[in-house]
Amino acid sequence: xxxxxxxxxxxxxxxxxxxxxxxxxxxxxxxxVTADRDxxxxxxxxxxxxxxxxxxxxxxFFSFRLPVYFNAGKQDTLxxxxxxxxxxxxxxxxxxECLVDTAAADLDSAAIAMKLSDSAGAMVFxxxxxxxxxxxxxxxxxxxxxxxxxxxxxxxxFQRKTGPEGYLQVTFQLPFHVSYRGPVVSIMIGxxxxxxxxxxxxxxxxx
Amino acid sequence: MDSRLPIALILFVLGLGPCFAQTSSxxxxxxxxxxxxxxxxxxxxxxxxxxxxEYDSKRRRFGETEQGLAAQAKDPVLANAEPPYPETMGFxxxxxxxxxxxxxxxxxxxxxxxxxxxxxxxxxxxxxxxxQNQVVHKGYRDIDPVPRDRVxxxxxxxxxxxxxxxxxxxFYRFTNMELEDKLKFYSSNFFVGVGTSVGxxxxxxxxxxxxxxxxxxxxTEYLGIRVAGMIRVGGNLQPPFQDPRxxxxxxxxxxxxxxxxxxxxxxxxxxxxxxxxxxxxxxxVDDQGREIRELFWxxxxxxxxxxFEAFNDMLGGTDFGPSFGGxxxxxxxxxxxxxxxxxxxxxxxxxxx
Numbered sequence: 001x002x003x004x005x006x007x008x009x010x011x012x013x014x015x016x017x018x019x020x021x022x023x024x025x026x027x028x029x030x031x032x033v034t035a036d037r038d039x040x041x042x043x044x045x046x047x048x049x050x051x052x053x054x055x056x057x058x059x060x061f062f063s064f065r066l067p068v069y070f071n072a073g074k075q076d077t078l079x080x081x082x083x084x085x086x087x088x089x090x091x092x093x094x095x096x097e098c099l100v101d102t103a104a105a106d107l108d109s110a111a112i113a114m115k116l117s118d119s120a121g122a123m124v125f126x127x128x129x130x131x132x133x134x135x136x137x138x139x140x141x142x143x144x145x146x147x148x149x150x151x152x153x154x155x156x157x158f159q160r161k162t163g164p165e166g167y168l169q170v171t172f173q174l175p176f177h178v179s180y181r182g183p184v185v186s187i188m189i190g191x192x193x194x195x196x197x198x199x200x201x202x203x204x205x206x207x
Numbered sequence: 208m209d210s211r212l213p214i215a216l217i218l219f220v221l222g223l224g225p226c227f228a229q230t231s232s233x234x235x236x237x238x239x240x241x242x243x244x245x246x247x248x249x250x251x252x253x254x255x256x257x258x259x260x261e262y263d264s265k266r267r268r269f270g271e272t273e274q275g276l277a278a279q280a281k282d283p284v285l286a287n288a289e290p291p292y293p294e295t296m297g298f299x300x301x302x303x304x305x306x307x308x309x310x311x312x313x314x315x316x317x318x319x320x321x322x323x324x325x326x327x328x329x330x331x332x333x334x335x336x337x338x339q340n341q342v343v344h345k346g347y348r349d350i351d352p353v354p355r356d357r358v359x360x361x362x363x364x365x366x367x368x369x370x371x372x373x374x375x376x377x378f379y380r381f382t383n384m385e386l387e388d389k390l391k392f393y394s395s396n397f398f399v400g401v402g403t404s405v406g407x408x409x410x411x412x413x414x415x416x417x418x419x420x421x422x423x424x425x426x427t428e429y430l431g432i433r434v435a436g437m438i439r440v441g442g443n444l445q446p447p448f449q450d451p452r453x454x455x456x457x458x459x460x461x462x463x464x465x466x467x468x469x470x471x472x473x474x475x476x477x478x479x480x481x482x483x484x485x486x487x488x489x490x491x492v493d494d495q496g497r498e499i500r501e502l503f504w505x506x507x508x509x510x511x512x513x514x515f516e517a518f519n520d521m522l523g524g525t526d527f528g529p530s531f532g533g534x535x536x537x538x539x540x541x542x543x544x545x546x547x548x549x550x551x552x553x554x555x556x557x558x559x560x
Contacts, residue, residue, distance in 0.1 A: 032511075
């Protein structure tokens with residue numbers, strides 16, 4: 001049976017790129033950031049929207065996107081104060097400061113490095129009124145190179161206006177870990193496992 | 208060279224086994240697919256193929272009973288009657304699903320999720336026959352092929368062979384509370400839901416209650432065991448189109464589903480292997496008007512952004528009617544402009560105070 005390879009390869013590539021959503025290099029080796037659990041806080045102004053996102057490891061920084069919800073209707077004013085990542089309890093070293101930005105566009109390594117070197121670039125924003133508002137945060141952490149499997153904590157501090165005289169700081173703490181992702185490798189492993197399990201099922205049913 | 212072959216090849220390669228809880232593929236729950244609600248938010252895209260065969264490999268006809276055959280032997284009028292399901296069919300769907308929390312300021316309602324699925328496909332037995340007879344029966348197991356007499360849509364590229372379905376599901380995840388330094392709420396794995404599907408093969412609605420991804424005492428960094436179970440009760444209607452896909456369907460059904468998940472290397476490279484069993488009270492009816500009960504088993508792989516699942520009626524010892532199927536889905540992690548616009552629109556529809 002002759003297979004037209006070009007359309008078949010194009011379709012497979014389209015699936016992979018759609019699933020991957022990023023540069024072809026990460027088809028084979030990349031990072032996934034997974035939160036410890038879904039959070040819904042009763043009184044905090046922010047909670048996690050997506051449990052699993054993908055990360056980007058580069059020399060000198062680690063970045064990932066994090067879609068979060070702000071309960072904007074409950075607070076008139078909310079502004080971002082600070083973000084950092086602390087390694088698991090007991091591990092040495094200070095927390096890595098992170099630059100947090102809205103994930104409006106992809107940045108290349110040079111642009112991220114420029115942002116990280118700009119100390120005045122700390123993001124400040126206030127959510128608008130009227131229902132929950134989803135914001136895609138892009139988080140760039142300087143000198144952070146997490147190994148796969150370690151549980152770290154991302155802290156996002158916000159300031160909520162309490163009156164004319166001041167702000168109350170609230171901190172959103174998110175335990176997470178980084179794991180391997182690679183769509184091509186995963187498809188191959190998945191198909192291999194399915195073949196093995198299908199054979200096992202037939203063997204069980206026949207015996 | 209048939210230009211549809213590459214599509215079939217991809218479906219075959221990727222569909223060897225395809226998924227644990229997944230997008231609401233039309234009809235798939237009646238073929239034994241694991242159909243627990245998907246807690247994941249965002250877009251998923253996928254392929255589903257389902258085989259409905261008139262005969263099994265011993266040329267027994269789906270829906271015929273001993274009583275019916277005996278009556279036909281006695282009565283020449285009945286002998287010329289149309290069998291309950293005279294056609295073999297293959298359903299091939301491409302699906303796009305979106306799920307998220309209801310957009311609400313109420314914390315409790317934040318535990319309510321919705322999922323919409325749009326599916327478009329072709330009714331064609333080419334791939335399903337190839338997979339069943341050439342791959343499974345002949346290639347792997349060396350058993351008799353399943354014969355076909357009447358196949359719906361020998362030429363699938365005509366209007367009557369297009370299939371579509373729109374599905375919607377709303378479910379509520381019960382709440383866990385944690386009292387440490389302050390009160391925190393977490394979404395639990397217990398759920399109750401309601402859903403509907405409108406499409407060319409079937410109109411249905413259902414309610415469901417169950418639990419999915421429930422951790423057990425076996426929970427380590429390298430191996431975790433989780434359990435799932437669900438009961439669903441639904442009602443069916445023939446779609447208001449001429450020439451229905453199935454001549455007779457049961458007005459109602461219930462299904463009970465249960466299974467185990469093994470999670471390997473959760474922190475480093477998460478692979479989830481799942482195995483589910485389904486008892487279905489019957490979507491189809493025999494020549495005596497009784498529902499035909501079915502037993503299915505399914506295997507699924509959840510790895511990275513991909514989900515594979517294969518389901519089969521082998522557990523029930525049959526090989527006809529809704530005999531096998533497979534799904535392959537993937538997460539769309541970075542939706543483009545069009546999907547982002549769809550997302551904004553859908554979130555606007557699901558706003559609540």
